Amino acid sequence: MDLSFETVIGLEVHVQLATESKLFCSCPTAYIGTEPNTNVCPACLGLPGSLPSLNRRALELGVKAALALDCSVNAMTRFHRKNYFYPDLPKAFQVSQYDIPLAVSGSMPIFLEGRVKNINITRLHLEEDAGKLVHKTADGRLSGASFSLVDYNRGGVPLAEIVSEPELSSPEEAREYVLTIRRLVRYLEVSDGDMESGSLRVDANISQKCSDGRWGSRVEIKNVNSVRAMERALEYEIIRQREILLNGEEIVQETRHWDDGAGVTRSSRSKEEAHDYRYFPEPDLPPIKIDEELVKYIGCSLPELPWDRRERYIREWGLSQADSVSLSENQDVALYLEKTVAFGADRQLAANWVRTYILRLQNETGVAINDLAVGPEDLASLLVHVKQGSLSSTAAKDVLGIMFALGVKVGAAMEKSGISAGGVSRDALFETVARILEANPAETGVIIAGGDTAVRKRKYLMGLVMKEIRGQAAGEEVSAAFDAVLGSIRDRSL
Amino acid sequence: MAIDEKDVLHVARLARLEIPPERVDPMVRYFQDIIEHFRTLEKCDTEGIDPFEESGSHSCPLRDDEPEIWSYVIDALEEAPLREGRFFKVPAIDGEGDPDDLS
Structure with missing residues (x-):
């Protein structure tokens, strides 16, 4: 009998919240390029007698992300201690959330090959990050090291963990889901969403449903440090799990680590079960009542969400999928475009020019779009010439270059380039x-x-x-x- | 719940503690005593009471997001049994151990 399989993937995305100070103490959150153990204090070092104090901003950013993900924010939430012994946790527990997370039951649309798929979000909770360990072997491997070095600068940095329902059915969908979350958190300025530096981390749960009714056990994959690594790990795991099921064997429910160099997942020896974490309510932090007014205020102040904006660009502006994605994923870019149109430029033309030239200039110069020498009004007046046919696209591109280089308006730039509207003499x-x-x-x-x-x-x-x-x-x-x-x-x- | 040797060794592993064989039996008895004590506590009538109603009606106080540097970091490092430069130094961990592996 020919067997077919369905892949079922659920993702846990950890997003580092863009606060100045840590979740439970006032230490600065900077840990990249910072001397080890600089931004630490009794609270995040777990010294006896220290007490946690919750960062209001972290809570607000969590609520903001939760509302954008269409979650219900719980009126009361609380923190739990998740106990495990490892030197990256000086207190021997991580303060996280368990039975009453900050928010539950959301959803987020992802766009893939012209289709929209809504992915349900199980929960969003807040937790503190762990410290960083440096293992002292020449090849960086854990085994064989006689001791480890610990840096607690990252310990206590606020994270929001966003857990999806197991509704993603391919590595491509998983990829799009992660990219959509990343765009969202950047757009909302909730996080810088940088996966390479670790501000956005993903754990993936994956299982196979077989056409003969068997359902393979769920395997959790950790240590994926880029979107590409996640896709590769999932692709590898699909093949591995299907082979096991085709051989009539059982899949072991376990945690596996992705080895990017070798391109394989490896069984992790850790065997902790949820009850081993001995979750119990953090006695040093009373439950938190979430102010209804605050939730309303944050809800009202949310900008138009990237997927709504994208839909509007496709439906009302007639832009292509590709244009509407790249122009809606960053709020500053979207506003630049919309202002250009408000100043009289043609929508399609403005979209092309912002996407092609303005974004390129932004990338090349490293200057934020709002600080570029050519503002929306300047671009609009240039594009009016193009639309009227008094400047060819090629000529207009040169004029734009001069406007950027010299910081001048359209008229002056045209004069400078020897181009007059209407063509060469x-x-x-x-x-x-x-x-x-x-x-x-x-x-x-x-x-x-x-x-x-x-x-x-x-x-x-x-x-x-x-x-x-x-x-x-x-x-x-x-x-x-x-x-x-x-x-x-x-x-x-x- | 009956505690046996296996439970003690499992908890010891989670706590990364090595227990000499002759200490296992006394540990089983300590564990049983603790569990017995909780059985006594369980007799209290807690019907209708939030299991963790510790804070009354007060909500958790919130702190403004203003960073501050703690000025005694060096003292803390110096108090550590082992260190290397600005790192705390700890014995290598047997097993991967870090179940949530956020690092």
Whole structure:
């Protein structure tokens, strides 16, 4: 019997919240490029007698993300201690949430190959990050090291853990889900969402449903440090699990670590079960009543969400999928575009130009879009010329370059570039034609002699002229200039 | 719940403690005593009371997000039994252990 399989994936995404200070103490949150154990205090070092004090901003950012994910924010929430012994946790427990998380029951749309799929969100809870261990072996492996070095700068940094329902059915969907969360948290400025530096971390749960009714056990994959690594780990795990089921064997429910170098997942020896964590309510933090007014206020102040904006660009503006994704994922970019349109630019043209040139200039210069020398009003006035046909796209691109380089308005930039709206001057056109003809005597000779290939040669030289004048004259004008200049050459040679 | 040797060794493993064989039996008895004590507590009538009603009507106080540097970090490092530079130094851990592996 031929068996078929369905893949079932659920993701836990940890997002580092963009606060200045840690979740339960006032230590700064900076840990990258910071001297080890600089931003630590009795609370995050777990020294006796220290007490946690909850960061209001972390709570607010959690609520903001939760509302954007369409979650219900619990009126009362509380923290639990999750106990385990490992040197990255100086207190020997992590303060996390358990039975009453900050928010539950949300959903988020993902877009894949032109389809929308809503992924339900189980919960969003807050927790503190652990410290970092440096294992002292030459090859960086854990085994064989006689001791470890610990840096607690990251310990206590606030995280929001977003848990999805097991509703993702392929590595591609998982990828899109993670990218959508990343875009969202960046858009909301809840987190920088940087996976490489560890501000966004993913654990994946994956299982296989077999057409003969068997359901393979769930396997949790850890240690995926990039979206690509997650996809590869999931692809690997799908093949591994299907092979086991095809052999009529059982899949072991376990945690496996992704080895990016070897491209495999490996069984982790850890065998802790949920009850081993001995979760119990954090006695040093009373339950937190979430102010209804605060939730309403944060809800009202949420910007238009990226997927709503994206839908609007497709439906109302008629933009392509690709354009609407890249223009809606960053709020500043979206606002820049919308202002450009408000200043009179054509929507489609503005979308093309922002996506192609403005974003490129932003990336090349590293200057934030709001600080670019060319603002939405300037771009709009340039695009009005393009729309009216008084500037070709090529010429407009040059003008834009000058506007950026010199920080000048459209008029001044056009003057500077010798371009006037309406095209090149007659003299400039004639001069260019003469120069091109002179530089290509063989072709010019053929054209004058009227040989078999004269028409082709003429087209070729006209192309060169067009390139030189950046398309700033109509074909007929160029053709007329050709006739005139060729005529005078013929006269001269007689 | 009856506690036996297996439970004690499991808890010891979670706590990364090595228990000499002759200490296992006394530990089983300690564990049983503790469980017995909780059985006594269980006799209290807690019907209708939130299991963790510790704080009355007060909500958790919140702190503003203002970073502060603690000025005694060096003292804390110096108090550590072992350190290397600015790192705390700890014996290597047997097994991967870090079940949530956030690092």
